[in-house]
Amino acid sequence: MADMEFTAWFGKLKLGDAGELEDCSLFDKDPEKLAGLVVELHGNVQDVPLQRPDLREVALESCFVELDEDYDVLLRDVCIRAAKSQISQTDTDDSRIIQAVQALDDIDKNVNELSERLFEWYGRYFPELEMTGEELARFISAYGSRANVPEGHALSEKASQSMGAELSFADEELLRALANNICSLYDTRRYIENYINTSMGSVAPNLCNITGASIGARLISMAGSLQKLAAFPSSTVQVIGASRALFKHLRSRAPSPKHGTIFNNPVIKNAPWWQRGKLARALAAKISLAARTDFYSGELSPSIKEALDKKLDSIRQANPNPPKREPKAQPQGKGGKKTHRGKRKGGKR
Amino acid sequence: MSVKELSRGIYELNLDDRKMLATRNIMPGLSVYGERLIVDDGTEYRQWEPSRSKLGAMVLKNFEIPLEPDSTVLYLGAASGTTVSHVSDMLTDGLVYAVEFSPRTMRDLIQLCDQRPNIIPILADANKPQSYAHIVEKVDVIFQDVAQPNQAEIAAINSKYFLEEHGHLMLSIKSRSIDTVASPKKVFKEEVRKLESDFDIEFEVLQRKELDPFHEDHLGLVARMFVDDED
Numbered sequence: 001m002a003d004m005e006f007t008a009w010f011g012k013l014k015l016g017d018a019g020e021l022e023d024c025s026l027f028d029k030d031p032e033k034l035a036g037l038v039v040e041l042h043g044n045v046q047d048v049p050l051q052r053p054d055l056r057e058v059a060l061e062s063c064f065v066e067l068d069e070d071y072d073v074l075l076r077d078v079c080i081r082a083a084k085s086q087i088s089q090t091d092t093d094d095s096r097i098i099q100a101v102q103a104l105d106d107i108d109k110n111v112n113e114l115s116e117r118l119f120e121w122y123g124r125y126f127p128e129l130e131m132t133g134e135e136l137a138r139f140i141s142a143y144g145s146r147a148n149v150p151e152g153h154a155l156s157e158k159a160s161q162s163m164g165a166e167l168s169f170a171d172e173e174l175l176r177a178l179a180n181n182i183c184s185l186y187d188t189r190r191y192i193e194n195y196i197n198t199s200m201g202s203v204a205p206n207l208c209n210i211t212g213a214s215i216g217a218r219l220i221s222m223a224g225s226l227q228k229l230a231a232f233p234s235s236t237v238q239v240i241g242a243s244r245a246l247f248k249h250l251r252s253r254a255p256s257p258k259h260g261t262i263f264n265n266p267v268i269k270n271a272p273w274w275q276r277g278k279l280a281r282a283l284a285a286k287i288s289l290a291a292r293t294d295f296y297s298g299e300l301s302p303s304i305k306e307a308l309d310k311k312l313d314s315i316r317q318a319n320p321n322p323p324k325r326e327p328k329a330q331p332q333g334k335g336g337k338k339t340h341r342g343k344r345k346g347g348k349r
Numbered sequence: 350m351s352v353k354e355l356s357r358g359i360y361e362l363n364l365d366d367r368k369m370l371a372t373r374n375i376m377p378g379l380s381v382y383g384e385r386l387i388v389d390d391g392t393e394y395r396q397w398e399p400s401r402s403k404l405g406a407m408v409l410k411n412f413e414i415p416l417e418p419d420s421t422v423l424y425l426g427a428a429s430g431t432t433v434s435h436v437s438d439m440l441t442d443g444l445v446y447a448v449e450f451s452p453r454t455m456r457d458l459i460q461l462c463d464q465r466p467n468i469i470p471i472l473a474d475a476n477k478p479q480s481y482a483h484i485v486e487k488v489d490v491i492f493q494d495v496a497q498p499n500q501a502e503i504a505a506i507n508s509k510y511f512l513e514e515h516g517h518l519m520l521s522i523k524s525r526s527i528d529t530v531a532s533p534k535k536v537f538k539e540e541v542r543k544l545e546s547d548f549d550i551e552f553e554v555l556q557r558k559e560l561d562p563f564h565e566d567h568l569g570l571v572a573r574m575f576v577d578d579e580d
Binding site (some may be wrong): 045048050056075184247 | 358367444452455456459462463466467468469470471472473477478479480481483484485486487504509529530
């Protein structure tokens with residue numbers, strides 16, 4: 001009978017048929033090296049015999065440690081080192097993209113809130129200024145009070161005849177500071193977008209090619225990693241981001257969602273409602289394929305895009321007109337998201 | 350203030366007619382997650398919020414907690430270590446192996462391990478006990494609180510590899526991670542059936558109770574591993 005070998009954190013154990021210890025070769029008692037080994041063994045899962053000697057006993061008998069407490073102290077030290085090094089290894093390319101996507105969402109949320117406040121506040125002093133968002137912030141940052149708009153400026157007439165109140169110096173400084181901050185958030189947003197575009201180009205070239213960097217990044221973010229996205233069936237990819245609609249469908253008789261975040265792709269967004277489900281299915285299939293190619297090979301393969309375009313064209317040609325519905329065939333302007341209570345639509349997804 | 354020991358190392362403090370659960374702080378002066386520290390007669394206690402801990406809820410639901418000061422515990426699904434810290438308080442002479450799969454939560458757990466001498470952190474998947482068999486010895490108790498669809502299976506395979514004969518398994522079953530739609534009662538029944546008969550090791554379920562109102566749709570369960578005496 002062949003002997004069993006089992007590697008413990010402190011050494012290699014040779015076991016007999018009944019799991020009894022036959023031989024034990026100890027490792028170097030260096031915590032850093034042992035930690036490296038512990039991490040390695042987390043990854044390369046070994047065959048573990050159910051009948052095996054107690055690790056603590058072996059370590060004591062083989063004099064790897066002298067006392068019970070020494071075992072605890074050393075093992076704790078080794079495991080803390082191991083866990084720390086594992087944590088530092090989790091910073092991968094796609095994890096950085098995920099942070100960037102989430103930062104983008106946070107900035108959008110906050111910048112909208114702040115812009116609205118700026119609009120309300122500044123509106124007291126220059127209500128005729130028809131600006132919002134970044135344009136407004138840039139204007140305030142440049143001029144402050146409407147009194148500072150120079151002559152010859154497109155808005156100088158409006159500024160001088162405004163019904164708005166006078167802006168005191170203190171308030172002007174405050175509004176300027178707020179506007180400056182909003183401008184810098186818009187700048188940061190652009191940096192992040194560029195960052196996502198470039199890193200998606202190297203991390204997931206096929207995904208970018210199929211659905212663009214921002215939707216691709218969003219899909220990775222929602223899936224949790226590129227690996228997870230690659231492992232999803234394309235039916236899941238199709239509805240990522242539509243979880244509420246999906247669970248409503250699973251719980252009740254609501255129709256199944258046709259698309260999740262991939263709706264933002266112009267292919268679907270600009271399509272007439274009756275084609276959207278079909279196009280979404282084709283797009284999701286190729287997104288899966290692209291994610292898998294990106295994760296497992298990393299090479300750009302243009303054939304995916306070509307096949308997708310072909311498929312999309314054939315769907316468009318096969319369904320040029322809206323289907324007729326029996327009871328009332330009303331043309332639906334927006335369609336797609338409407339709920340049809342109690343009745344399932346045949347063939348649509 | 351009066352102090353009553355509900356179970357080994359678990360206390361009920363009566364402070365101004367308010368009852369609270371607590372453990373004796375083995376690291377006096379240090380609060381782990383912002384919980385209240387209460388000193389009585391030279392002993393410092395850490396308040397234990399049952400709505401933040403399945404184990405705490407199990408105590409208040411009158412479970413018999415099989416933890417002794419010198420127990421060795423395998424804790425699956427340690428998360429940020431809220432409950433682990435209280436287990437660590439109880440094990441004045443014992444050790445807890447804390448397994449957690451998410452690197453993000455492990456980041457918090459590590460801070461706790463740095464403070465306390467009796468927690469061994471393991472960043473690994475509880476689905477694969479072989480991946481940490483090189484670290485974990487035989488344990489007296491397995492406590493499991495993982496939000497996974499195969500909770501019974503995880504408990505069974507870990508017991509198979511690590512639980513001492515007649516060791517105890519404490520389980521918190523979250524019905525929502527097994528089936529979001531089905532009724533929790535049905536899910537619990539099925540999980541208990543699986544635990545009792547689906548695997549090559551058997552369990553004798555000693556106690557089971559739902560953990561409401563502290564945790565919705567959770568079942569607490571204490572079982573003992575059943576060993577054939579023939580071997």
